[in-house]
Amino acid sequence: MPTLLLVNPGSRRGEKLYHDLRHRLERSLNLVDASLTESAFAMAARLKDGLMAGIGRVVVGGGDGTLSHAAKVLSGTPAVLGVLPLGTGNTFFHGLGLPSAPDDLVPILASGPVARYDVGLAQAADGRETVFLNSLTMGFSERLVELLTRESKDRLGRLAWVADFRRALRKTPTLTVQLTWPGGHDQYETRQLVVVNGRTVAAGIRATPASSGQDGLLEVFRLGGPSFFSIARLGIKMLTGGLLSDREAHHRFVSEVELDVTPTLPVNIDGEIWLTPPIRCRVLPGALRVIASSAAGQS
Numbered sequence: 322m323p324t325l326l327l328v329n330p331g332s333r334r335g336e337k338l339y340h341d342l343r344h345r346l347e348r349s350l351n352l353v354d355a356s357l358t359e360s361a362f363a364m365a366a367r368l369k370d371g372l373m374a375g376i377g378r379v380v381v382g383g384g385d386g387t388l389s390h391a392a393k394v395l396s397g398t399p400a401v402l403g404v405l406p407l408g409t410g411n412t413f414f415h416g417l418g419l420p421s422a423p424d425d426l427v428p429i430l431a432s433g434p435v436a437r438y439d440v441g442l443a444q445a446a447d448g449r450e451t452v453f454l455n456s457l458t459m460g461f462s463e464r465l466v467e468l469l470t471r472e473s474k475d476r477l478g479r480l481a482w483v484a485d486f487r488r489a490l491r492k493t494p495t496l497t498v499q500l501t502w503p504g505g506h507d508q509y510e511t512r513q514l515v516v517v518n519g520r521t522v523a524a525g526i527r528a529t530p531a532s533s534g535q536d537g538l539l540e541v542f543r544l545g546g547p548s549f550f551s552i553a554r555l556g557i558k559m560l561t562g563g564l565l566s567d568r569e570a571h572h573r574f575v576s577e578v579e580l581d582v583t584p585t586l587p588v589n590i591d592g593e594i595w596l597t598p599p600i601r602c603r604v605l606p607g608a609l610r611v612i613a614s615s616a617a618g619q620s
Contacts, residue, residue: 322350322351322377322378322401323351323353323374323375323376323377323378324346324350324351324352324353324376324377324378324379324380324403325352325353325354325355325367325368325371325376325378325379325380326342326343326346326352326354326355326356326379326380326382327355327356327357327358327364327367327368327379327380327381327382327391328342328355328356328357328358328381328382328383328405328407329357329358329364329382329383329384329387329407330357330358330359331359331383332382332383332384332387332407332408333384333407333408333409334407334408335357335382335383335407336357338382338405338407338423339357339382341423342382342405342423342427343355345423345427346380346427346430346431349427349428349430349431350378350430350431353376354371354376361390364381364387364390364391364394365390365393365394368391368394368395369394371400372394372395372398372400376400377399377400377401378400378401378402378403378612379391379395379400379401379402379403380402380403380404380405380430381402381403381404381405382404382405382407383405383407383408384407384408384409384410384411384592385408385410385411385412385413385454385455385591385592386408386591386592386593387408388402388404388413388414388454388591389451389452389453389454389455389590389591389593392440392452392454392609393451393452395609395610396440396452396605396608396609397605397608399610400610401435401610401611401612402609402610402611402612403430403611403612404417404419404611404612405426405430406421408592410523410592412455412456412519412521412522412523412591413454413455413519413521413591415520415521415525416455416519416520416521416534417611417612417613417614418613418614419433419612419613419614429612429614430612433612433613433614433615434612434613434614434615435610435611435612435613436535436610436611436612436613437535437607437608437609437610437611438454438519438534438535438607438608438609438610438611438613439518439519439534439535439536439537439604439605439606439607439608439609440452440453440454440518440604440605440608440609441453441454441456441457441516441518441539441602441603441604441605442602442603442604442605443457443588443590443595443600443601443602444600444601444602444603445595445596445597445599445600446599446600447596449596451590451595452605453518453590453591454518454519454534454591454609455517455518455519455521455522455591456515456516456517456518456519456522456590456591457515457516457588457589457590457595457600457602458513458514458515458516458588458589459496459513459514459580459582459586459587459588459589459598460493460496460511460512460513460514460544460586461486461489461490461492461493461512461513461552462489462513462589463493463586463587463588463589463594464488464489464490464492464493465486465489467489467594468488468489468492490512490549490552493512493513494512494584494586495510495511495512495547496510496511496512496514496582496583496584496586497509497510497582497583498510498511498514498543498580498581498582499580499581499582500541500573500578500579500580501578501579502541502573502575502576502577502578502579503575503576503577505573505575507571507573509543509546509571510546510547511543511544511545511546511547512544512545512546512547512552513543513544513545513552514541514543514544514580514582515528515540515541515542515543515544516539516540516541516578516580516602517532517539517540517541517542518534518539518604519532519534520532520533520534522559526559526560527559527562528540528542528559528564528565528572529562529564529565529572530562530565531565531574535607536574537576537604537606537607538574538575538576538604539574539575539576539577539578539602539603539604540572540573540574541571541572541573541575541578541580542564542570542571542572542573543555543569543570543571544556544559544570545569545570546569551569555567555569555570558570576603576604577601577602577603577604578601578602578603579599579600579601579602580598580599580600580601580602581598581599582598585597585598588600
């Protein structure tokens with residue numbers, strides 16, 4: 322299968338590992354082109370050119386934001402996506418059930434099973450839209466993204482998120498959230514709203530044991546009320562698989578949802594700041610073909 326390799330040099334390990342990964346892939350599969358892509362626009366252009374040239378498999382190296390940009394082009398096409406986990410959290414990759422070591426991963430990218438994964442679609446009031454593989458969030462996580470620097474992420478990795486958690490929480494106002502979905506609605510206060518498409522909320526962490534990226538549904542919940550202790554308690558319950566049964570989370574499975582928030586803050590989509598509500602979210606079921614573990618189900 323003709324294969325294209327695209328790596329984001331701005332990801333945590335992209336530029337450092339690019340040449341080694343390129344050589345490994347050249348030895349294992351039909352790699353017809355490869356490049357470092359400096360922007361989302363450049364990546365989209367290379368993907369579109371590759372699809373027109375008959376590329377059947379695209380291996381993308383980067384973090385979750387990079388993968389979402391790739392998914393925006395690849396969704397609905399017959400091309401297969403292979404993932405190299407070169408970002409900080411690598412949330413989507415963790416949901417695929419694949420090994421991260423190159424010696425183990427590259428052979429799977431060359432011949433591994435292909436599964437269909439859902440893609441989330443976010444649509445703003447002005448008509449602009451984008452996709453997300455993992456989650457759309459609003460609240461203290463956005464302040465956390467703003468506070469984090471590339472230097473701290475490189476130096477501390479995931480610990481960088483913990484180091485700035487308190488500061489982000491203090492900078493986040495209490496949000497009044499209004500949600501509407503087919504047949505229902507809800508309203509509550511929180512400092513963290515989460516809409517999940519994929520199997521995991523963060524690297525290796527599921528919202529519930531039933532979380533999936535292949536069920537045609539979004540999970541919508543709040544991570545506790547306005548207080549730090551409520552957020553901490555719900556966070557612990559999520560880590561232990563108890564969020565679904567906790568009424569304080571207001572957890573729902575829905576195929577689509579419209580959200581509005583007061584005061585208005587921008588949302589975070591797969592680690593990148595986007596637009597402000599009102600925003601409508603829905604699922605594109607099985608829109609993306611991805612190389613995954615055999616346990617994910619083949620397609």
